[in-house]
Amino acid sequence: MLQTNSLVIGRFAPSPSGPLHFGSLVAALGSYLSAKSQGGQWLVRMEDIDPPREQAGAADTILRQLTAFGLHWDGTVLYQSRRSDRYDEVLEQLRQRGLLYGCDCSRRELQDNQGRCSKHCRQRGLPLADGVAWRLQAGREPLPFEDAIWGACRFPDTELDDVVLKRRDGLYAYQLAVVVDDVDQGITEVVRGADLLDATPRQLYLWQLLGGTPPRWAHLPLIVQADGRKLSKQNYAPAITGADALGLLKQALAVLGQPVPPGDDIPALLAEACAHWRIDRVPRGPVMLA
Numbered sequence: 102m103l104q105t106n107s108l109v110i111g112r113f114a115p116s117p118s119g120p121l122h123f124g125s126l127v128a129a130l131g132s133y134l135s136a137k138s139q140g141g142q143w144l145v146r147m148e149d150i151d152p153p154r155e156q157a158g159a160a161d162t163i164l165r166q167l168t169a170f171g172l173h174w175d176g177t178v179l180y181q182s183r184r185s186d187r188y189d190e191v192l193e194q195l196r197q198r199g200l201l202y203g204c205d206c207s208r209r210e211l212q213d214n215q216g217r218c219s220k221h222c223r224q225r226g227l228p229l230a231d232g233v234a235w236r237l238q239a240g241r242e243p244l245p246f247e248d249a250i251w252g253a254c255r256f257p258d259t260e261l262d263d264v265v266l267k268r269r270d271g272l273y274a275y276q277l278a279v280v281v282d283d284v285d286q287g288i289t290e291v292v293r294g295a296d297l298l299d300a301t302p303r304q305l306y307l308w309q310l311l312g313g314t315p316p317r318w319a320h321l322p323l324i325v326q327a328d329g330r331k332l333s334k335q336n337y338a339p340a341i342t343g344a345d346a347l348g349l350l351k352q353a354l355a356v357l358g359q360p361v362p363p364g365d366d367i368p369a370l371l372a373e374a375c376a377h378w379r380i381d382r383v384p385r386g387p388v389m390l391a
């Protein structure tokens with residue numbers, strides 16, 4: 102976990118809520134090619150901090166799928182489920198800086214208020230304890246950032262939100278774990294699906310609070326089904342199988358706007374794709390699955 106300035110370090114950070122589907126293959130391939138085409142490292146991090154949403158065995162399945170697709174990661178896989186001490190440490194630092202507050206809004210109350218705290222919990226001084234969500238006081242405005250695919254991104258102030266870092270049920274929130282790990286792993290570029298574009302200002306804010314040098318961001322096109330819904334585990338997207346790895350890799354390359362090399366050897370295909378990778382060819386999407 103050493104931060105270097107020259108080496109590009111990218112990552113793929115799946116949640117083991119099910120096996121990889123075509124949309125996650127696009128994210129895995131895009132992040133891999135971006136890092137590797139710059140002579141960088143590509144890390145895999147298992148975001149297994151939400152047991153109620155996880156599927157037994159999915160983490161191992163994902164790693165087997167990546168291997169079958171020739172996407173070999175550098176170093177060892179980091180499992181977020183083993184990082185509780187570090188998350189507690191960061192929460193404690195933020196608490197001591199007076200940046201956290203407790204929020205006891207119910208799911209219903211949040212739903213009725215577009216997911217935001219509606220009871221002015223910021224002012225209520227609830228103790229940070231079990232049974233309340235721990236929220237981070239947002240900065241004054243959503244931070245603008247530059248995205249390699251989307252260009253200059255600036256979200257309206259209405260998007261400003263006090264993000265939950267520890268959930269009411271006691272679980273660490275994705276927004277906390279993702280930034281702590283990206284900072285600790287020295288990640289220099291975050292290449293992932295465009296569904297996380299609007300999470301980026303909040304994550305950038307946390308990057309700043311933790312004193313990290315923010316990464317380069319690139320948000321890849323989402324894959325949608327014919328009915329316009331995002332291809333996702335929640336929508337029962339079919340798992341991809343290694344049996345058709347070559348065909349799916351070629352399809353993923355086409356979705357990413359890259360030339361599709363001929364041939365039927367996976368390592369050769371990836372090497373070729375790496376040599377010709379250009380992020381400025383990646384469309385914003387969404388891309389409809391044929």
Ligand code: GLU
Nearest residue numbers: 114115116148279293297
């Ligand atoms: N774990 C997240 C997911 O599977 C991705 C996190 C990220 O790439 O920042 O959707």
